[in-house]
Amino acid sequence: MKDAFAHVGGTLATGLADVTSDPAALDSGGWWAVVVTYEGKVTCARFTDVRPGRPPAAPWRGPEKWTTSLDESAYVAGVRRIQDAIADGVVYQANLCRVLSAPLPAGADIAGLGALLAEGNPAPYAMTLRLPGTEIASASPELYLARDGDVVESRPIKGTARTVAGLLPKDRAENVMIVDLVRNDLGRVAEVGSVEVPALCAAEEHPGLVHLVSTVRARLRSGVGWPELLAASFPPGSVTGAPKASALTLLDTxxxxxxxxxxxxxxxxxxxxxxGALAVGIRTFWTADGLLNFGTGAGITWGSDPVGEWRETELKAARLLEVSTGEGLGQR
Structure with missing residues (x-):
């Protein structure tokens, strides 16, 4: 079995010591790599050797052909279903996603893909992780939760275009809706009056596209730890919808x-x-059952153009899929 490791922000962690599904462990000592699936499965892995470093050198060969869980016609139909739900007052916004899958080429190593992404699509919250049963290479640009003592911050992304000029009024409206949701989520565990929005709808450039990004900050109440923080705010509002509970139910169908x-x-x-810093798991590859997977999606509002939303999912995926085929570029 290949050695476990985590690489994030120039830090290489090796020497796997513990793996637990209990997020309360994160309030104890040690350095932990963390993965929480959208469905809520928690994996916390403690490493004992944490130092500046590069990811392990490894070979990579990208897949040749991808399939999608929702094709264009199914995705467009899903957008219209969400708009019907908006008309009925069930939701204000919902984030419809699809998963691309391809057979994992023989000999391909997730460490090689992580290095490739670091070269071809650098991202502020990138992470490569190999654990027993879990392999992830992420180029996430979005901060779900950063914590420094009692101060917690989230930077939701809503609004995507190729250039700033391509951003629409719908993008700003969607961002503001999700900021309200994040404020409410953090307010459940924050000191009264401490929730603030230092930045609203700031344009932020990333490889191949531009996003609208807001910042929500709060001070946690005494006694609040990672379990309470996750329970109050997960899944991230930017990838679910508003109201969150109704959006989750709708998206499940x-x-x-x-x-x-x-x-x-x-x-x-x-x-x-x-x-600590937890990214929203977007722009992310992961392996399962011999497949390499990659997700993409778009936020749907009443003003959405269904075909335009499909094209947004393609835009978000295009660069990452192209980088993943760059055979040899990430090998060292």
């Missing part, structure tokens, strides 16, 4: 396969310093 790590949480927690 429209999406034919589980999202897995996609749209979940991926990152690290240092229990000794009480710091």
């Amino acid at each position: 429209l999406e034919p396969v589980p999202r897995g790590p996609y749209c979940g949480a991926i990152g690290w927690v240092d229990g000794d310093s009480r710091r």
Whole structure:
């Protein structure tokens, strides 16, 4: 079996010591890699050797052909179903996703894909992780939760285009809706009056596209730990919808396969310093049952153009899929 490791932000963690599904462990000592699937399965892995470093050198060969859990006609029909639900007052917005899958080529190593993504699509919350039964290479641009002591911050993304000029009024409206949702989520565990929005709908450039990004910050109440913080805010609002409970129910009827790590949480927690950063699991590859998977989606509002939303899912996936085929570029 290949050695377990985590690589995030220039830090290489090896020496796997513990694996648990209990997020309360994150409030104890040690450095932890964390994955929470969209469906809520928690994996916390403690590593004993944490140091600056590059990911392990490994070969990679990208898949040749992808299939999708929702083709264009099914996706467009799903968008219209969501718009019907908006008209009926069930939701205001919902994030419809699809999962792309391809056979994992023989000899391909997730570490090689992670290095390739770091070269071809650098991202602020990138992470590569190999654990028993879990392999992930993420180029996430979105912060779900960062914690420094009692201060917690989320930076939801809503609004995507190729250029700033391509952003629509619908994008800003969608972002504001999700900011309200995140404010309410954090408010459940925050000190009264501490929730603030330092930045609203700021344009942020990433490889091949531009996003609208907001920042929500709060101070946690005394006694609040990672279990309470996750319970109050998971799944991330930017990849579910508003109201969150209604959106989750609706999306469960429209999406034919589980999202897995996609749209979940991926990152690290240092229990000794009480710091950590969990990304939203977007722009993320993961392996399962001999397949390499990749998720993509779009936020649907009353003003959405169904075909335009399908094209947004293609835009979000295009660069990452192209980078993943760059045979040899990530090998060192």
